[in-house]
Amino acid sequence: MVKTVLLFFVLLSTFSAAYSQYSVTGKVLNADKKTPVEFATIVTSDNNTWAITDYNGDFTIKLPAGENSMFISCLGYVKTPITVNIKNQSLSNQIFYIKENNLSLDEVVVTAQKKDEMATSYSIDRNALTHAQTKDISDLMSQLPGGQTSYESSATQEKYIVLRSDSRSEMDNPSFGTAIEVDGVRLTSNSNFSSSAIDGIDGVDIRNIAVNNIESVEIVTGLPSVENGDLTAGLMKIHTRKGKSPLEIEVSTKPNTKSYSATKGFDLGGKKGLINTSLEHTQSIKDRVSPYTTYTRNNLSLTYRNTFGPKSKPIDLTYGITGNLGGFNSENDPDRFVGTYEKQKDYAVRSNLNIKWLLNEPYLNGLDFTASVNYADKKSEEKKNEDSSASLSAKHSTDEGYFIAQDYDENPDAEIILIPPGKWYEIMYDDDKPVTYSANLKANWMQKKGEFINRIKAGGEVSFAGNYGKGIYYDDMRYAPDWREYRYDEQPFINTYSFYAEDKVIFPVFGNQMDIQAGIRSDITSIKGNEYGVVQGWSPRINAQYMLYANKSTLLKYAKVHAGWGDAVKLPSANILYPRPRYSDQLAFASVSDEAGTAYYAYYTVPITTVYNTDLMWQRRRKLEVGTDFRIGNTRVSLTAFRDKTFHPYRQAGNYVPIQYKLTNQSDLEECQIPLENQVYTIDQTTGIVTVSDATGSYESESLSYTDKNKFHQNYYYANGSSVTRKGLEWIVDFGKIKALKTSVRFDGSYYSYKGINEVIEEGMSTSANSSDGTPYKYVGFYVGNDAVSNGSETQKLRANVMITTHIPAIRMIVSCRFESCLYDYSRQLSEYSNGIRSYVLDDKDSYIPSSSSQGIYDGNNYVATYPEYYKSIHDMETEIPFLEKFLWAKENDPELYNDLSKLVKKSNRDYYFQPEKYSPYFAANLNVTKEIGDRLSLTFKATNFFNNTGIITNSKTGNEESLYMNGSGKIAKFYYGLSMRVKL
Known part of the structure; x- marks a missing residue:
């Protein structure tokens, strides 16, 4: 290729x-x-x-x-x-x-507009942002075809963007693969270590992006130009205000969010250029009933722009810097336990420099240089109340060996810290300070020969992503449970060098215009001093568009088709590349508690080798789309079909490591002749033998007997999962304005289908502590995909929306009503394996043996069991034993083995587990009104779900009726209203 x-x-x-x-x-x-x-x-x-x-x-x-x-x-x-x-x-x-x-114009657009580009993309301008009363950029998803207003949630929850995906939980981490740029500054989570996401993989939390200073947003859901890398799902480009403008003050209120902002563009006079400045304060509460847990955004931005040089070869310079001071805080919440809280900073500094030099030479049109720095401080703090009637231990050991708990005041550097009984507060910090430095140089050429036009761009990009944070630590190390230092700032930077070239060719075919854009991108990842070394990936991409027909004087004004095919690669994050070190801590000894409840513990610690998976492949999505755009009379129609397939999605995996240690029980201590009140305990770091000494010296020291134990410890690392497939259809029909009514109608929608099944063999073990013989559980199962009943899922949704917009220029007002619906909502758990059968039907919920009737797991209501493909014993980790064959044999010949192996069988908890989950259609309606009063004042009113639809929908899987707001996330937005006022001075 x-x-x-x-x-x-x-x-x-x-x-x-x-x-x-x-x-x-x-x-x-x-x-x-x-x-x-x-x-x-x-x-x-x-x-x-x-x-x-x-x-x-x-x-x-x-x-x-x-x-x-x-x-x-x-x-x-x-x-x-x-x-x-x-x-x-x-x-x-x-x-x-x-x-x-302003609204006195004949045409004002307040919806996302499909751009005239070969790759599917949409633009949303300031009018649409204002009319929608956007509180954060996640609201923009409702503007896309089939997009629907999200469940009203405050900014106290993290916010992410997903494109052409239905959920962040889909198997290829869609929010992680969605790229977001603000004035050319790529916001990335590649160097983040702290994460609340599944498997520690997530996209960019967009809450600290101020919306008052956004001039326009471009969203690319198709295949973007090769100059855009490090993405798989799509791209969102945010452009802030630049230029001279009057002072604009805005006040906005919603039930959970209040916002105040001011923007102003200054002319510095002469040839000194322009400065645009913006200030925004936003506060969001978690719950109106108890408005104490808050998220705050204090955003300040400055942008300078000037043009230098002769008019024939101008240099356009733009420099911007944005800072945010804010974050999450629950310290004032009276409903929490006294003195406990959670805090997290959301500090950010983003700086960008863009220099465009228009050379106007025959073989070199211009150069474009961009440099940026993106730094964040996401330090979190959590204070918890703890109490215990008996002493506890805090494990800090990092070397292999046996260690006994010691009093913190006697030895604060002890490997095991003794926490006496009582009550205390525990304060944990997670110091996460990701930073990314990047620079991009691009050159543009244009050649023309007759009607043949050839436009070429080529460039290179460098990016260095790292972290300056200290990692996790505690305010008082005597109460630091199971803590080992892991500093983020000691992990190497992820260095990426990218090169790309792209050619756009325009030429006539059968008298109409053909556009072809083809390019290739190479991303080279270099990690100094690490096992990964240098990894290189290629991303070829091609988009084409052909004008089938164009004649303004006929009913059919124009008709064109477009198609795109190519790859996009998502680079791994620091969490993926540098998994935290793991330690196995096995209780080796516990003394008898004294009258105060104090007991001494000894542990055997084994550092588990950190797995740097050198076989890890970078996540890749192959995108294919075809579409058509045409206009009949005043009606514009856009249809786009797509099929995306993600290869090698990042996935957290685990493996079980057998360890052996010595355990000294209470029964071993009972034979000791030294009085309990005088017993002093030590343990040999190497042999694990516990020695009891007499504090008074009256008795000789005694060595206690022990029992050898074999046990598993699980280690975690990152690997690649199986491929994920998406397909869908998106449409927009703009019927044009009915001039007599000053009203336009828009019909948009989407059909979306997702299927993800993981067939990579992964390890799993019983949660049971012991085997039938009383020893620690000694078998590990190797499952297709995971050790759960299902190893995948599928989703299908059909959404359709109608928006009616009335614009009356004479009174400078726009009223829009958007009717949103989900006509088909389907999902299903899957258990599949291309090389065999993964799950079997059981005769009843108590059975562990496959049914003799061999019903399919999707046929009817059945309890289902999933078996590992094979298993291994702790005594022989080299031999793979076929599970089902041995399990059936053990049922008849070895009851003890059968009982142990049954603990590896994963069973569904309901007989309808694999039945499809369909919901009856559901609807909502939103009302927006924007009114300008002269040139100085404008108001926007918003009522979401203004019919206050609190209806009930039916779940076909359970047969139950459920609320539209179930599970805390909701199918539609709850009723709420908002009001904004803008004043220009």
């Missing part, structure tokens, strides 16, 4: 030829006031050529002969398309007018 793409570039280069460029000079004016508009950007539709107006609104841009499509954009104005037709001569004194962005 790599050779094919490279050959494509070689063939295209044969068409490369210098082409003539002509100067176009002009002026951009305010359409109403006829005054110059400064710092307006004029950019060609391919984004390769651009110009910026000066303080008089003047600009100069070089363009090839022919028809050139461009856009004029400026903060506070409507993005305006223009066309310049050049007939082999330069043009001068061109005048273009742009309108201020």
Whole structure:
């Protein structure tokens, strides 16, 4: 595949030829006031050529002969398309007018718009953000086809973005594979160590991104350009305000969230450029009944922009810095135990520098350099109340051997700390300070020969991700349970070097335009001083679009098709690459408690070798999509079908390691002649022999007898799971505006199907402490996928929405009503194995043997058992023993073995476990109103689920009726309202 793409570039280069460029000079004016508009950007539709107006609104841009499509954009104005037709001569004194962005305009868009791109992508501008009263960027998911308003939850819960996925819990970590950028700064969790996610893998918590300063958002769900790497699910690009603007103050309130913000764009005068500044304070409470647990965001951003050099070869410089001080705090919650709390900082500093140099040379259009730093302080603190009527021990040993608990005041560095009986507070800190440094240099070329246009981009990117945190530690080490130091700042940085090249070719086919964009990206991961060494991956991608028909004078205005195919790779995180060291602590001795409840404990500690899985492959998603866009009259239709398959998803796995140690029981101590009150205990670190001495010296020391024990300890590491498949259909139908009613109707929806089954052999063991002979449990099962009844699941959902929008420019008001529905909601647990049978039907819930009728696990209501493929004994870890064969033999010949092996059998707890779970359709309706009062004041009112639908839906799996708000997450949003007020000064 790599050779094919490279050959494509070689063939295209044969068409490369210098082409003539002509100067176009002009002026951009305010359409109403006829005054110059400064710092307006004029950019060609391919984004390769651009110009910026000066303080008089003047600009100069070089363009090839022919028809050139461009856009004029400026903060506070409507993005305006223009066309310049050049007939082999330069043009001068061109005048273009742009309108201020307000509700008095004839056309105002408050929905996500599908972009005219080969890869499926959507744009959401400031009008849509304001009208939706967006509290955080997770709200934007409801703007996509089939998107639905999320269950109203406060910002006290972490928020993540998933694209073309239904749940964060799907097997390939969809939030981890969703990339988020703010002004070119990639927000990443690659260097995070603390995580609340399943298996420690999760995406970016987006709560600290302020929304008041966002100008527009671009969401790419298709296959993005190869200049975008380290992703699998999709990409969200956030663009903040840049330019001159009046002071805007906004106050927003919702039941759980209050927000206050101010933004202002300053003209520094002369040629000193512009500064845009923004300040936002947001506070969210967990529960209105007890509003004490809070999340706070205090966000400050500064952006400087200026243009240097001659107009024919300008340099556009943008520098931005954003800081956030905030976080989660439950310290003031009176419902918690006195003195206990949880806190977590959400501090962040993001800095970005972007320099664009438009060279306008025949073989080099321009250079684009971006550098960024993203630093976060996510230090958490938890204070818990603990109590015990007997003494406890805190294990801190990191060397192999036997250690006995010691009093902290006598030896604070002891491997085992004795915690006396009583009550105490335990304060734990998790100091997590991830940082990412990155830089990107990109060059653009354009060649034209007749109607053949060839646009090439090539570049390189470097990224260094690490952590400056201390890791987990405690306020008082005497109460630090099972703690071993693991400093995040001692783990090596993840260094990534990327190179990419992409060619976009435009040429006529049968009289209509064909666009083909093909590229390849190489990501090289280098981890200094680590077993992984250097890993390289390739990501070929190709998108194509063909205009089938275009004629503005007919009923069918246009029709085009597009398709995309290629790979996207997600790099592993620090949690995946550097699993925490594990230790086995086995109780080797416990003394008799004295009258105060104090007892001494000894443990045998074995450091388990940390597994750096050098066979780990980087997670890859192969994306395929096809679609069509057409317009009939005023109705625009967009249809896109996709099929994604994820290979080698990251997954936490475990293996069991046998250990042997000596155990001295209370019965061994009973034979000791030394009086209990005078007994002093020591243990030999190497042999594990416990010695009892007499504190008074009246008795000779005695060595106690012991019993040899064999036991398993589980170690964890990261590996790759089996592939995951998604497919779906998305559509948008915009019926256009009914001018007499000033109303437009939009119908959008999606069908989504997911299936994930893990067939990788993984180890599992019984939770039972002992085998039938009283020894520690001695068998390990090797299961297909995991040691659960199911090893996968499937989901299907059909969602459809209707949005009716009425815009009355005369009174500067927009009213929209969005009806959301889920017409089909299906899910099912799966147990499958391509090389055989994984699960079997049982005759009844108490049985462990497969039913003789051999019913399928999906047929009817049946209790089901899952068996390991084979098992191993602690006494022989080399021999794989087929489980089911031995299990059936043991039932007739070895009752003790049968009883032990039955503990490895995983059984369903309900007879309907594998039945499909379908819900009856459910609906909700949302109302939004935005009203401008003059040029200074505007109001937005929002009522979510304004019919207050609290209906009941039926679950086909259980036959029960359930609330739409079940399980704390809900199928639809609860009724709530919000109000925002904006004042321009």
